[in-house]
Amino acid sequence: MLENWVRHEKIGEEYLNVRHKSGLNILVYPKPQFHGVFAIFGTKFGSIDCAFRKDGRILRCPAGTAHFLEHKLFEGEEGSAFDRYAKTGASANAYTSFDKTCYLFSCTDHAEESLRILLSFVTQPFFTDETVEKELGIIGQEIRMYDDDPNWRVMFNLLGGLYHSESVRSDIAGTAESISAITPEILYEFYNKYYNLHNMTLCVAGRIEPETVVSVADEMLSQTSEYEDTNVYQEEDDSVVSHFVRQKLSVNLPLFELGFKEQVKKGQRVSLADVAATDVMLSMLASDFSPLYRRLLDSGLINESSFGSELFEVRGYASTIFSGESREPERVAEEIRKEIESLRCNGFTEDRFMRSRKSLYGKNVAYLNSAESIGSSLSALSLAGYGLFEYIDAIAAVTPMDVERRLAETMRDSHCVLSIIDPVE
Amino acid sequence: MNTFRLKFGEGVSFLGLNDERFKTVRIAIHFLTPLENNSAAANALVPGLLLRASREYPDYTELGCHLADLYGASVYADVDRFGPLQVLSISGTCLADRFALEGEKLSEDLASLLCSMAFSPILYDRTFDVSGFEIERRQLLEAIDSEFGDKRILARKAATKMLLSPEYSCVSRYGEREEIERMTAKRCTDAWRVMTKKARIEISVIGNCDPKVIAEIFRPAAERLERQKSEFQFITLPEKPKPESRKDIQDVAQAKLVLGFRTGTNLLSKETDALRLVNVMLGGSPNSKLFMNVREGQSLCYYCSASFDSASGTILIDSGVAPEKVKKAREAVLREVDAMKRGDFTEDEVDNAKRYLRDAYRTVFDHAGAIDSWFLYRCFLDHIPTPDETADRIGMITREEIISAASRLSLSAEYLLTGGGVDA
Numbered sequence: 001m002l003e004n005w006v007r008h009e010k011i012g013e014e015y016l017n018v019r020h021k022s023g024l025n026i027l028v029y030p031k032p033q034f035h036g037v038f039a040i041f042g043t044k045f046g047s048i049d050c051a052f053r054k055d056g057r058i059l060r061c062p063a064g065t066a067h068f069l070e071h072k073l074f075e076g077e078e079g080s081a082f083d084r085y086a087k088t089g090a091s092a093n094a095y096t097s098f099d100k101t102c103y104l105f106s107c108t109d110h111a112e113e114s115l116r117i118l119l120s121f122v123t124q125p126f127f128t129d130e131t132v133e134k135e136l137g138i139i140g141q142e143i144r145m146y147d148d149d150p151n152w153r154v155m156f157n158l159l160g161g162l163y164h165s166e167s168v169r170s171d172i173a174g175t176a177e178s179i180s181a182i183t184p185e186i187l188y189e190f191y192n193k194y195y196n197l198h199n200m201t202l203c204v205a206g207r208i209e210p211e212t213v214v215s216v217a218d219e220m221l222s223q224t225s226e227y228e229d230t231n232v233y234q235e236e237d238d239s240v241v242s243h244f245v246r247q248k249l250s251v252n253l254p255l256f257e258l259g260f261k262e263q264v265k266k267g268q269r270v271s272l273a274d275v276a277a278t279d280v281m282l283s284m285l286a287s288d289f290s291p292l293y294r295r296l297l298d299s300g301l302i303n304e305s306s307f308g309s310e311l312f313e314v315r316g317y318a319s320t321i322f323s324g325e326s327r328e329p330e331r332v333a334e335e336i337r338k339e340i341e342s343l344r345c346n347g348f349t350e351d352r353f354m355r356s357r358k359s360l361y362g363k364n365v366a367y368l369n370s371a372e373s374i375g376s377s378l379s380a381l382s383l384a385g386y387g388l389f390e391y392i393d394a395i396a397a398v399t400p401m402d403v404e405r406r407l408a409e410t411m412r413d414s415h416c417v418l419s420i421i422d423p424v425e
Numbered sequence: 426m427n428t429f430r431l432k433f434g435e436g437v438s439f440l441g442l443n444d445e446r447f448k449t450v451r452i453a454i455h456f457l458t459p460l461e462n463n464s465a466a467a468n469a470l471v472p473g474l475l476l477r478a479s480r481e482y483p484d485y486t487e488l489g490c491h492l493a494d495l496y497g498a499s500v501y502a503d504v505d506r507f508g509p510l511q512v513l514s515i516s517g518t519c520l521a522d523r524f525a526l527e528g529e530k531l532s533e534d535l536a537s538l539l540c541s542m543a544f545s546p547i548l549y550d551r552t553f554d555v556s557g558f559e560i561e562r563r564q565l566l567e568a569i570d571s572e573f574g575d576k577r578i579l580a581r582k583a584a585t586k587m588l589l590s591p592e593y594s595c596v597s598r599y600g601e602r603e604e605i606e607r608m609t610a611k612r613c614t615d616a617w618r619v620m621t622k623k624a625r626i627e628i629s630v631i632g633n634c635d636p637k638v639i640a641e642i643f644r645p646a647a648e649r650l651e652r653q654k655s656e657f658q659f660i661t662l663p664e665k666p667k668p669e670s671r672k673d674i675q676d677v678a679q680a681k682l683v684l685g686f687r688t689g690t691n692l693l694s695k696e697t698d699a700l701r702l703v704n705v706m707l708g709g710s711p712n713s714k715l716f717m718n719v720r721e722g723q724s725l726c727y728y729c730s731a732s733f734d735s736a737s738g739t740i741l742i743d744s745g746v747a748p749e750k751v752k753k754a755r756e757a758v759l760r761e762v763d764a765m766k767r768g769d770f771t772e773d774e775v776d777n778a779k780r781y782l783r784d785a786y787r788t789v790f791d792h793a794g795a796i797d798s799w800f801l802y803r804c805f806l807d808h809i810p811t812p813d814e815t816a817d818r819i820g821m822i823t824r825e826e827i828i829s830a831a832s833r834l835s836l837s838a839e840y841l842l843t844g845g846g847v848d849a
Contacts, residue, residue: 362496
């Protein structure tokens with residue numbers, strides 16, 4: 001078992017990084033003065049992972065399988081994981097996103113027992129025709145709920161305009177039709193592939209000793225075979241599908257998302273340095289102290305509670321996205337494109353760059369304020385292949401040239417899609 | 426718990442908590458005032474207007490740049506409802522001073538800024554800047570419009586209105602749309618003046634700093650306020666003779682069913698803790714009756730949960746359900762409520778709920794925002810119990826007290842938002 005302490009001198013904190021003998025990567029961030037413990041157990045299996053090679057064949061799963069698996073794992077052969085958590089008082093949940101599925105809990109007492117429950121139910125799958133059938137009704141309702149959600153729909157419509165690959169265009173939960181094709185056999189096949197401990201991370205933060213976490217892992221986990229990444233990634237053409245997508249829903253105020261597609265190698269990620277540089281770039285371009293933001297606000301084109309920007313970034317896909325509510329979304333899109341071009345052509349001052357970098361650095365340090373946010377950040381970064389403090393240091397290391405390079409390489413009009421949700425008349 | 430409280434004047438309090446576990450400092454100024462038709466809209470605009478600019482930074486972007494220079498400090502305006510009260514808040518968060526690379530006094534800077542905004546805002550001819558007001562008014566109207574798109578919020582709001590009327594004001598926490606449209610910068614400025622005079626004012630600083638230093642930044646401005654004594658009444662909502670019912674049709678795929686219950690209690694009632702426990706047992710956790718029996722047991726809905734508002738003594742049960750299953754879901758929910766009233770629950774259910782609540786209370790002090798809310802929403806109590814004290818009290822609640830509390834639930838409002846296809 002390999003272990004090392006990772007320390008950040010300026011923040012004055014550290015966490016233990018363990019490669020457990022089972023193959024699992026365990027990260028423990030002790031915060032002995034907190035009351036609570038937060039644990040999150042994640043695997044690199046999300047909605048974009050819908051095919052892999054095995055024994056010379058390609059095995060495919062219906063859209064929504066990763067999410068369906070997440071629901072079903074809570075129901076073990078001896079009962080529900082929630083029933084077990086009830087005895088410890090832990091508050092538990094789980095989520096599936098594009099490239100990962102995570103199971104988590106927070107508690108104050110009985111952290112050790114709660115950890116045993118977490119490791120046990122996630123590593124002991126039990127799927128039958130009856131339990132699969134039962135879940136169809138619940139997930140069907142979840143799908144309908146998201147069908148009505150304008151924020152969800154504007155995003156997935158954008159992805160539909162940006163990407164040709166079904167895996168990233170498809171709703172994370174799938175559709176009523178796609179999930180009806182899920183069987184216990186499919187669940188077991190994909191579980192056995194992706195829920196390999198070498199493909200997973202356990203992160204624990206709060207009032208707990210690292211030795212306790214490792215000891216529970218020793219007790220609950222067996223050694224697993226090495227994980228081989230045999231994911232079959234869909235080909236993704238450089239072009240966009242459609243520059244404009246529009247849908248009507250029951251809203252009073254239009255929503256929009258403006259996305260700029262980047263070319264990313266199949267199965268690869270944007271580098272951490274580029275993620276950091278993009279975040280600084282977006283802060284300069286569109287944060288609430290930027291000239292663009294002020295113009296849009298004063299013109300009545302955006303509001304403070306909804307306007308924002310981010311880099312959407314998962315294995316094989318990346319896009320810069322601006323989003324918000326506006327009565328004139330096309331005008332907002334036009335103003336954003338003009339500002340990008342202006343920044344690209346005219347450059348920016350040192351002051352503007354330093355301010356954005358300083359602000360982002362401060363916000364990211366401030367974020368590490370609770371066991372939940374520490375644990376969640378640890379998990380997200382480690383599943384992406386990075387250490388927690390690496391991102392903060394990457395922000396501090398961004399240079400004006402890095403931002404200029406990202407401006408030059410990304411946010412091209414030719415790769416731009418505008419998604420709008422309009423009110424039903 | 427390292428808290429101290431100061432009184433700066435009639436109805437003006439300061440809470441300080443130094444906590445070196447946090448990397449940040451959170452400072453908030455809350456104005457609590459009765460939620461009334463004739464003042465709600467003007468009041469709702471005030472927090473946003475206060476935060477747009479300050480005497481030191483009279484331009485919106487200049488202010489934003491200054492906050493960015495404070496290592497990404499943020500300021501927030503909030504409008505909330507607490508039973509019969511409207512809660513108008515401005516708050517800010519910054520990194521603790523020890524993280525500043527050049528020894529900057531971040532928390533003192535933020536405190537001075539917020540104090541200036543709250544009690545000495547920048548005015549033009551004794552009025553908020555008109556162009557800034559126009560922007561804030563537009564944004565408040567858009568906030569109301571935006572809530573229309575979140576069907577769960579929309580349904581809960583509609584049910585809450587029915588549940589609390591006629592005794593409480595029906596007006597929303599933002600005020601009525603027509604009133605906002607008619608509003609002027611002058612009326613908002615007058616509203617701010619009234620708030621500084623009559624609202625209960627709670628100032629808090631929580632985090633990695635010396636709160637006594639921050640207190641002295643607020644003291645001069647707070648003690649200079651011309652204050653009038655105000656009384657706040659938490660009435661007890663009586664049982665309604667018949668539940669009020671409403672159905673709305675919209676183009677939605679999933680129906681939202683909300684059932685509202687009165688309990689004849691309020692914030693100061695001795696049954697409040699027992700009702701919190703009832704709420705968790707009924708629908709406040711993944712082991713609750715609603716989750717286990719209505720969602721998991723009968724696959725009737727994706728979510729089905731209960732929430733308790735201690736100020737008004739009401740419980741809302743809301744669910745997302747297929748339109749064709751609404752009747753079945755309604756019956757299933759009411760069966761579980763009846764089960765609680767009859768005492769049809771096991772000792773295990775009681776113990777599970779007590780453990781869940783105890784755990785939740787014990788983590789309150791791990792989050793600055795939760796600490797602020799804990800004290801804010803208990804500021805009317807003579808003695809504010811700690812989360813541990815409340816957790817211990819919950820642990821001692823008896824089966825008889827649970828049944829007695831549950832028997833108070835009286836169905837008073839039913840709201841259904843659906844796209845059609847309801848099996849009526």
